[in-house]
Amino acid sequence: MRFTLPLFPDEASTMAGRVDALYFYLLAVTAFFSVLIFVTVLAFAVKYRRSKHPVPVQMEGSMPLEVAWSVIPLGLSMVMFVWGASIFFSMNRPPRGALQIYAVSKQWMWKFEHLDGQREINQLHVPVGRDVRLTMISQDVIHSFYVPAFRVKQDVLPGRYTTIWFQATKPGSYHLFCAEYCGTNHSGMIGQVVVMEPAQYQIWLSGGAGEGSLAANGQKLFRDLACDTCHRGDTGSRGPDLAGLFGKPVTLQAGNKVVADDSYIRDSIVNPANKVVFGYQPIMPTFQGQISEEGLLQLLAYIKSLEASKTAAPAPGAAPPAAVVPQTRKTK
């Protein structure tokens, strides 16, 4: 047994400092009140012990005291609330232009897919000093993506995308844990986040991407599933045009508008009957259970990569549309 007694985790993301600052405020307030109560109780217990103080002095309550010890803690805790909520809000709003990576979790492993086509299992390579955004989904039960050194955590749900973002500040290798109990090998569902200097990250990127970019694979799947017979992108096609769709509002049959985000596109593939676009017939069959989560992510990446001006289905063999090189890519 190595005798190490760590008391404080690494701070390796922009969020870590903010969380720790609030943590120290909380520690200070709670330490103060703990000591206050312990000392008072002990002092009274000793000073008024029965052998020294046999006759108690009866008293009623005291309204000013009751008000004071309700209002002061309330005020202090409202500071905690506002402070904590503002951090939480930042955690839940990924900044624009973040490097997009996809994650699929299953019992009991993590799979990461980079836009260039690199795939990793239980390891995630990211560059230092760059916002990274993960769009995550689970194939089976609920998992939770947790990197203690980054102070971020987000449950990964089956059937629905969740996102998390961080900006690593120190190169190194950090624990990745599954934090939501997920069955037999829950404690084995661990991995590493490897934070690299940008130059090294470039070298790593140019390494193993053998199977084409995510969007290109999505394009292939799009054709294999014959999506392009209906989503042709010209007038009179039976399905809506997908070019430039991502991030835009869509009017549905019931008259309501929704924004075509990750979840909308996924739902429209696996459960098309629920979100039929205004002016179209509900003829699309469901693809529930027919496309793997990774396949869905490839389709998603492909649809995101389509820009409005281009045709929906470029000639076979053409370069994958839009810039998919992460360094220059702007997510919409």
Place this chain on the structure above:
Amino acid sequence: MSVAPQAAESRTHYLNADYGIRSWLLTTDHKRIALLYLVTVTLFFAVGGFLAVLIRLELLTPVGDLVSSDTYNRMFTMHGITMVFFFLIPSVPTVLGNFLIPMMIGAKDMAFPRLNLASWYMLLAGGAITLYSLVTGGIDTGWTFYAPLSTTFSNTHVIPAAVGILIAGFSSIFTGLNFIVTIHRMRAPGMTWFRLPLFVWAHYAASLIMVLGTPVVAITLVMVALERGLHIGIFDPRLGGDPILFQHMFWFYSHPAVYIMILPSMGVVSELVACFARKRVFGYPFVAFSSLAIAVFGFLVWGHHMFVSGQSVYAAMVFSLLSFLVAIPSAVKVFNWTATLYKGSIAYNTPMLYAFGFIGLFTIGGLTGLFLASLGVDVHVTDTYFIVAHFHYIMVGGVVMGYLGGLHFWWPKISGRLYPEGFAKLAALIIFVGFNLTFFPQFILGYLGMPRRYHAYPEEFQVLNVMSTAGASVLAVGYLLPFAYLLWSLRYGPVAGPNPWGAKGLEWETPSPPPTFNFDHPPVVVEEAYAYHGGQEDDVVA
């Protein structure tokens, strides 16, 4: 002792009024039912405690070497289920509450004595079915039964465990119902609401939660069983269901359930502090109403278990704000107990030591709750050992301390005998030290990022885990001691008089052990609770 204790054997009381197994299994006397519960919850505590020891032994080393991960998962699941549903929730209300509330309000029995007995049978049946799932292979979903793990993916005995908890839930509902009706309708003449002991107020508040919250978890478990048996899509995302909905329904009950556990213990502490400081409780109405405030606000905060679950960001913010509000009435209680000590005349009997322990540990447990209500910090520490430490400080440091304090305090009333004070003080000390050694390191582990429910863990967490396991073994010794000396005292303990502590309250005005219908003469109440006057006349135990 200044009052000559009358020999318990020479008169008829609830223990010797009737003999034989039938007289116990068919009794409708709330005091006998309380003893049936005492035996039952002690049994479940032993099962849960044994599993806790195994869990801590496994975590002595970073690798999973003592048991397989499947076994480990079954152990912590069963530890959670037995401790929460079959020990902590019933403990104080069904043992101490059942025994004392009719006496404290001057009634002959609970409002529905047969329902009271039926509730015990329900707890027993629910426990038996749950233990059946343990011996036939166990269940590995965690006590929280999160879907879709519990509904689709686990291949363990989820349905029997759910059914067992459902039945135990109805035991709890009927207990709460019985308390509320008893407190409303059975009070002795002169026993107004503001003369009620705070113990009764606390149980009233806890009973509200039992009646209003438990049915929701009951129907949720029915749906889990249906989903598991029929795959109808209520919580299965592949069929259009939403697993987050399960979490909402589960925590709607299971968060307030924490207050079902802690409120009755808070009631115990109010009694102990008043008696051993010889003072009326400072700010009685504030302490009383804070119980009700906790019961009501406790229902509005369940979403703080779900900050990283994929719940709406805005819902999370509302739940966070409300969670801070529920902290205030708890703080008010602690401050009032502290103020009660001021200029009191404080004796250090064992129950008072447990009350001190409760105040200290509950303070830490409650204040660390603020970390979890703060959204930004909760994201980091939720589902880690920080949570585990926090709720053990509340549930073990709070509830069990209160339960043991109350058990010692009323033991003379229950059994007619005094426990050995020296051993009892030693045990209280051992439990306090062992508890802190077990659970304080877990706060640090949690902030370092060690997730809960891990069978194996990275090496750098080992030292803290070894400390925790060492503490657990101390704690285990601490819990075995009362078990031994309380049994011993049944036969060899000095005979207690009706009021060995010089305490106020109707239960102390009747002999120990009390007669079957509690009072030889129907009491009439003429003064407030805790009418300690300060003279030596109250001072029975030197």
Place this chain on the structure above:
Amino acid sequence: MSHNPEAASHPALQHHFDSMEQQHGATTLGMWLFLVQEIMFFGGLFTVYLVYRVKYFSAFAAGSNSLDLTWGAINTSLLIGSSLTMALAVHAAQTGRRKLLVLFLGFTMLLGAGFLGVKAAEYHEKFEKHHVPGASFKIDLNDPGQKGFKGVDANNAQLFFSLYFAMTGMHALHMVIGLGILGVLLVKSWKGHFSPEYNSPVELTGLYWHFVDIVWIYLFPLLYLIDRYHHY
């Protein structure tokens, strides 16, 4: 909570109560608390219903329109009628009219049984159509009666029927229990157990029966009346 040991002791007064008044107050409050518990128990189902109805409205509308409105309305009337006869039974008990009490309890049971009969017929029809959730569930778009399910995800339709069966099934279970209690009351009232001084069991059973009626009063529009207009 008036304690009056001198009050005339009624044979139905239990030992731990001081007076019939106290006993009546306690049992009534106990029954109301039980009903509050029931509200929360059904409330869990209503919550699930609400979430999925909002999420999968078209599937719920299609499922609702596949239910038989006429039978639903008839059942609502039967149950309201049984509530009336139950209220009259309580009245008969309070005024000490034994024969009327027996008669109205009998009517109540009859109407309740009629409700369950209709429910059984409806369940049977769902079974024939394979609309019972589970492995054999299917939507048959070739059946002209199921045209409304066009463009609806079968899983979501199944969710509607799951909730339909869970809610009406839980309700029917309460009816069956109610009928059992009414049967016991019928025998007891025949034997003259109840009087103007002591009729709490009739009154409390009445509360329970009316509560079950109220649950149905909500279930009827929630399950049978979704988006009827657009499907007509």
Place this chain on the structure above:
Amino acid sequence: MSGHIVSRRIYYGIFAALMTLTLLTVWVATRDVDTHIWGLHVALNPVIALAIATTKALLVILYFMHVRYSSKLTKVTVLAGFFWLGILLIMTMGDYISREWIKLP
């Protein structure tokens, strides 16, 4: 001792009202009562259906169940039941309604 005795005429009146409301709710359900408020399409059918159901439930509670003639404690107990049901429904729906409010870039 027994509870309040309500006149039988009230019972018949309530029964008639309940039957009328049942017919009304069936009739309204098959009519188009959707409307536009500030240009938003609002389906009034479920609102009316639930308003009628609540009226019916209130009649049953107040008269058949004698709550109108009962103690304050009974009234508070009934209210508490519906209040807590409201907490469960509203706070759960709060999550579902506000999930889409946060705009991800």
